[in-house]
Amino acid sequence: xxxxxxxxxxQDPLSVQEYMHELGLRARGAAKxxxxxxxxxxxxxxxxxANSLRSNQEHLLKANAKxxxxxxxxxxxxxxxxxxxxxVSVVEAMAVGCEQVxxxxxxxxxxxxxxxxxxxxxxxxxxxxxxxxxIIYESRPNVTVDAAILALKSGNATILRGGSESLYSNQAxxxxxxxxxxxxxxxxxxVQVVATSDRAAVxxxxxxxEFVDVIVPRGGKSLIERIARDATVxxxxxxxxxxxxxxxQAADLDKALAIAVNAKTHRYGVCNALETLLIHSDIALExxxxxADEYLARGVELRLCNQGLDLxxxxxxxxxxxxxxxxxTDDDWQTEYLAPILAIKLVDSADQAxxxxxxxxSQHTDCIxxxxxxxxxxxxxxxxxxxxxxxxxxxxxxxFEYGLGAEIGISTxxxxxxxxVGLEGLTSQKYIVFGDGHIRQ
Numbered sequence: 001x002x003x004x005x006x007x008x009x010x011q012d013p014l015s016v017q018e019y020m021h022e023l024g025l026r027a028r029g030a031a032k033x034x035x036x037x038x039x040x041x042x043x044x045x046x047x048x049x050a051n052s053l054r055s056n057q058e059h060l061l062k063a064n065a066k067x068x069x070x071x072x073x074x075x076x077x078x079x080x081x082x083x084x085x086x087x088v089s090v091v092e093a094m095a096v097g098c099e100q101v102x103x104x105x106x107x108x109x110x111x112x113x114x115x116x117x118x119x120x121x122x123x124x125x126x127x128x129x130x131x132x133x134x135i136i137y138e139s140r141p142n143v144t145v146d147a148a149i150l151a152l153k154s155g156n157a158t159i160l161r162g163g164s165e166s167l168y169s170n171q172a173x174x175x176x177x178x179x180x181x182x183x184x185x186x187x188x189x190x191v192q193v194v195a196t197s198d199r200a201a202v203x204x205x206x207x208x209x210e211f212v213d214v215i216v217p218r219g220g221k222s223l224i225e226r227i228a229r230d231a232t233v234x235x236x237x238x239x240x241x242x243x244x245x246x247x248x249q250a251a252d253l254d255k256a257l258a259i260a261v262n263a264k265t266h267r268y269g270v271c272n273a274l275e276t277l278l279i280h281s282d283i284a285l286e287x288x289x290x291x292a293d294e295y296l297a298r299g300v301e302l303r304l305c306n307q308g309l310d311l312x313x314x315x316x317x318x319x320x321x322x323x324x325x326x327x328x329t330d331d332d333w334q335t336e337y338l339a340p341i342l343a344i345k346l347v348d349s350a351d352q353a354x355x356x357x358x359x360x361x362s363q364h365t366d367c368i369x370x371x372x373x374x375x376x377x378x379x380x381x382x383x384x385x386x387x388x389x390x391x392x393x394x395x396x397x398x399x400f401e402y403g404l405g406a407e408i409g410i411s412t413x414x415x416x417x418x419x420x421v422g423l424e425g426l427t428s429q430k431y432i433v434f435g436d437g438h439i440r441q
Contacts, residue, residue, distance in 0.1 A: 016196060016198050016200045016201055016204065017200075017204055019196065019201070020194075020201055020204035020205060020208065021204070021208070021211075023159050023192050023194065023211075024132070024159070024205075024208045024210070024211025024212060025211060026189040026192065027132045027157040027158070027159050027189060027190075027192060027211060027212075028131075028132055028157070028210075028211050029187070029189060030157040030187040030188075030189035030190040031129070031131045031132050031156065031157035031190075033186065033187050033190070034129060034152070034155050034156055034157050034186070034187070034190050035108070035128065035129045035131070035155050035156075036155075037155060037186060039106040039108075041184050041185060041186060042102075042106070042152055042153055042155070042184075042186070043102040043153075044183070044184040045152060045180050045181050045183070045184035045186050046098045046099065046101055046102035046149055046152065046153065046180070047098065047099060047102055047180075048179065048180035048181075048183040048184055049095075049098045049145075049148075049149065049176060049177050049179070049180030049181075050095040050096070050098035050099050050102075050180075051095075051180070052175075052176035052177075052179040052180050052183075053091055053094055053095045053098070053145070053173075053176045054091070054092070054095050056172070056175070056176050056179075057088065057091050059172055059175075060086055060091055060169070060172050060173065060176070061086055061087075061088075061091070062172075063168040063169050063171065063172035064084075064085065064086040064141065064166075064168070064169040064172075066168045067084060067141075067165060067166050067167065067168050067169050068081065068084060068085060070165070071084055071165050074165075076165065079269075080139060080165070083139040083140050084139055084140070084141070084165055084166055084169075086141055086142075086169060090142060093142070094142050094145040094146075094173075097142075097145060097146060097149065097406065098145065098149050098180075100405060100406065101149045101150065101153050101405065101406055101423075102153070103405075104153065104405040104406070104423060105423075106153065106423075107127045107154060107423050107424045107427050108127060108128065108129055108154060108155040108427060109126065109127065109128075110126070110127045111124055111125070111126050111127075111432065112124060112125050112127075113125050114434075119438060119440070119441075120435070120436075120438055121433050121434065121435045121438050122433065122434040122435075123431060123432070123433050124431070124432050124434075125429045125430065125431055125432065126429065126430055126432045127424070127427045127428070127429055128155070128427060128428055128429065128430055129154055129155030129156045129426075129427055129428075130154075130156055130213045130214055130426060130427060130428055131156060131157070131213035131214075132156065132157045132158070132159065132211055132212050132213050133151050133156050133157070133158045133159075133212070133213065133214050133215075133216060133426065134158070134159045134161070134205045134206065134212045134214070134215045134216070134233065135147040135151070135158060135159070135160050135161070135215075135216045135217075135218065135408070136161045136202055136205065136206075136215065136216070136217045136218070136219065136223070136227065137160075137161075137162055137163065137217070137218040137219055138162070138163040138165075138218070138219040138220065138223065139163050139165060139166060139219075140166070141162065141166045141169035141170055141173060143162065143218060144160055144162055144166075144169075144170045144173045144174070144177075144193060145173060145177070146406065146408070147160055147216075147218075147408060148160065148177050148191045149406075150406055150407075150408050150422070150423060150426060151190075151191070151408075151426060152181075152186075152190060152191065153423055154423045154424075154426035154427050155427070156190075156426060157187075157189065157190045157191070157192075158190070158191055158192070159192050159194065159205060159212065160174075160191070160192065160193045160194065161193075161194040161201060161202055161205055162193065162194075163219075164197035164199075167195075167197050170193050171193060171195060173193070174191070174192075174193035177191045177193075178191070202227075203230065206227055206230060206231035206232070206233055206235075207230070207231065207232045207233065208233065209232055209233050212233045213233070213234070214233065214234050214235065214236060215227060215231055215233045215234070215235045215236070216235070216236045216237070216408055216409055216421070217235065217237050218408075218409050221239055221240065221336075224237050224238070224239050225239065234416075235413075236408075236409065236411045236413060236416065236417050236421055236425070237409070237411065237412075237413065238271065238362070238364055238386075238409070238410045238411055238412040238413075239362060239412070240271075240336045240362035240364065241270070241271030241272060241273065241275070241336050241338075241362060241364045241365070241410075242275050242276065242334065242335070242336050242360060242361055242362040242364065243263070243271075243272060243273065243274050243275055243276075243361075243362075243364055243365045243366060243367075243394045243397075244274070244275070244276045244277070244278060244356075244357050244360075244361060244366045244367065245259060245260050245263055245274050245276075245277050245278070245366075245367045245368075245369065245394065246278040246279075246280075246347075246350070246353040246354075246357070246366075246367070246368045246369070246379075247260065247277070247278065247279045247280060247283065247287065247369045247370075248280050248350055248353075248368060248369060248370035248372065248375060249280040249282040249283050250370045250371045250372040250375065251280075251283065251369040251370050251371065252369075252371055252391075253283065253286065253287055253290075255369060255391055256287060256369045257287070257290055257291060257294065259367070259369055259391065259392065259393050260274065260277055260291055260369075261291070261294045261295070261298075262393040262395060263367070263393040263394045263395055264277075264295065264300060264340075264342050265294075265295070265298050265300065265340070266393070266395045267395070268337075268338060268339055268340050269338045269339070270338070270395075271336075271338075271364060271410060272364065272365050272387075272394050272395055272396075272397040272398060272410075273338070273394065273395065274342065274393075274394050275335065275336055275337055275342070275343065276332075276333060276342075276343045276344075276345065276356075276360065277291075277342060277343070277344045277345075278344075278345050278346075278347050278353045278356060278357075279291075279308075279344065279345075279346050279347070280346075280347060280348075280349075280350075280353075281307065281346045281347065281348050284307075284308065284311060284346050285311065288308060288311055288312065288344070288346075289311075289312065289315055289318075291344075292312055292318060292325070295342060296318075296321060296324055296325075298340065299324075299340055300324070300340040300341065300342055301323075301324045301325075301326070301340060301341045301342070302324060302325050302326070302342055302344055303326050303327070303328040303329075303332045303341065303342070303343045303344065304325065304326075304327065304328055304343075304344045304345070305327075305328055305344065305345045305346055306327065307346045308344050308345065308346050309325065309326075309327055311346075312325060313325075328343050328344070328345070333345070333356070333359075333360045334360050336362070350368075350370075350375055350378075350379070353368075354379065354382055354383065357383055357385075358383075358384070361383070361384075361385055362412065363384060363385045363386060363412045364385060364386055364387070364397070364410065364412055365385060365386065365387040365388075365389065365394045365397040366383050366385045366387075366388055366389070366394075367388075367389040367390070367391075367392060367393070367394050368389070368390055368391075369390075369391055370390070370391070376390045376391075385412075386410065386411065386412050386418045386419040387419050387420075397410070397419070397420065398420060399420035399421070399422045402419070402420050402422075404420055404422030404423070404424075405422060405423070406422060406423075407420040407421055407422050407425075408421045408422070408425070408426065409421055411425070416428070
């Protein structure tokens with residue numbers, strides 16, 4: 001059975017440090033095995049984890065019930081309780097996710113760019129695992145499975161630190177993961193779930209470069225800001241999802257209407273949702289009232305620049321909507337709402353829109369709606385974001401939609417990984433050289 005430690009009580013700093021040091025030491029040892037594990041063995045582990053999740057469904061739901069009961073006592077909001085809850089369908093989705101990742105191509109060991117040099121040697125690159133990945137996240141117990149299986153498939157060991165509110169759920173899931181690893185002959189230390197709710201554990205995890213090669217934080221802005229500030233281990237992260245859609249004067253208005261509505265209202269609490277809409281003033285008279293009708297029908301609060309507010313107020317049907325139509329402040333251009341609130345600004349040119357995005361974008365995802373090919377190409381080259389789109393909803397900024405199969409998160413960093421981070425983003429490359437007795441002259 002699993003060596004996963006039982007849930008620990010609050011620890012004194014010294015014992016938490018010793019515990020995290022032990023996890024790191026074990027993870028580093030497991031990483032050596034994972035780096036060379038055959039694809040078939042990793043896929044076998046993933047399928048075994050899926051079987052274990054299904055067979056231990058009742059145990060998982062009981063553990064989750066303990067977390068839910070404690071969360072209710074603490075007065076967590078309904079939305080957070082919903083994220084925390086495991087159901088039969090959620091457990092099945094986790095199992096299916098394991099099987100889907102097993103079906104993905106294994107990036108580890110892939111060789112590319114082989115070429116002969118004038119000296120006669122062949123030089124190329126081989127994709128390799130990163131080593132040990134520390135993943136810190138909040139609320140959702142299903143992330144424990146998502147993170148573990150992506151790290152496993154990409155040949156890494158991982159240390160997972162979930163939110164304290166999901167402690168019992170995560171430990172129960174860890175047992176299922178360990179059963180799958182054991183069944184396939186892989187080291188169970190390849191996936192370790194931190195068994196203490198002591199916040200000091202996070203501080204130690206992000207400052208153990210001798211054991212941990214990279215940290216991936218998934219959670220709220222305050223969590224990620226703390227990790228970015230304090231970590232001595234490299235991180236793959238994004239802070240905000242302040243996503244823009246600019247509707248140009250050369251836009252197809254039907255496309256523009258569909259894209260702008262979908263980008264905002266498909267889901268509100270996600271990092272690739274539209275937060276600021278920019279509209280060329282030449283088409284605003286026709287388009288803005290149509291957009292306002294669509295948004296208001298869905299209960300979206302609109303915060304507009306003065307010009308946009310005056311335009312809507314010139315229509316009698318909007319004059320009574322003072323609770324949902326207000327004046328935007330400078331703070332609105334730099335806010336990720338994650339809610340049914342949208343900032344709208346009218347601009348007089350594409351250059352003004354590009355300047356606004358350059359000033360306020362979080363470099364996550366930005367979109368232009370236009371039928372001008374030359375402007376679209378300029379937008380692609382000019383906007384410095386992880387995903388830049390032409391005539392498509394920002395909601396497509398997602399690992400599954402990009403064909404990655406799954407993602408560990410989104411990166412707005414410029415080094416190593418950028419955009420949705422899938423299996424390839426959890427690997428690196430090394431140069432390889434083939435010779436036949438060659439010596440340098």
